[in-house]
Amino acid sequence: MKQVMIVRTDLKMRKGKIAAQCCHGAIGxxxxxxxxxxxKWENEAYAKVVLKVKTLEELTSLKxxxxxxxxxxxxxxxxxxxxxxxxxxTVLALGPDEDDVLxxxxxxxxLL
Numbered sequence: 001m002k003q004v005m006i007v008r009t010d011l012k013m014r015k016g017k018i019a020a021q022c023c024h025g026a027i028g029x030x031x032x033x034x035x036x037x038x039x040k041w042e043n044e045a046y047a048k049v050v051l052k053v054k055t056l057e058e059l060t061s062l063k064x065x066x067x068x069x070x071x072x073x074x075x076x077x078x079x080x081x082x083x084x085x086x087x088x089x090t091v092l093a094l095g096p097d098e099d100d101v102l103x104x105x106x107x108x109x110x111l112l
Contacts, residue, residue, distance in 0.1 A: 001097065003029060003030070003041065003047070004093070005022040005092075006091060007050060007051070010054055017082065021078065022091055025075075029072050029074040049111070052109065052110055052111070059092050060089075065105045071095060071102065076090045076091040094106070
């Protein structure tokens with residue numbers, strides 16, 4: 001079991017901004033996840049992985065795949081108060097879910 005955050009690198013966010021956006025995503029996806037998956041994940045040390053994509057198009061394509069597979073997910077849209085324009089889509093968070101289920105969507109992506 002794990003939770004995955006996928007970050008857009010084309011936005012050139014600084015480390016702190018990325019961390020904050022990933023936190024928003026982690027909580028958002030967690031809230032959408034079924035209780036049985038949450039409980040199993042909590043019993044397996046809360047694994048999290050942060051991956052990267054280069055474009056909004058890649059991110060939205062992954063969201064569509066996650067939706068089709070029934071994976072709980074959350075798309076983070078920034079308020080625009082600091083580094084990037086308002087309404088910028090920054091992170092896609094997936095799960096928690098089984099490793100192999102998430103790997104079907106994210107298996108080709110690189111670590112951030």
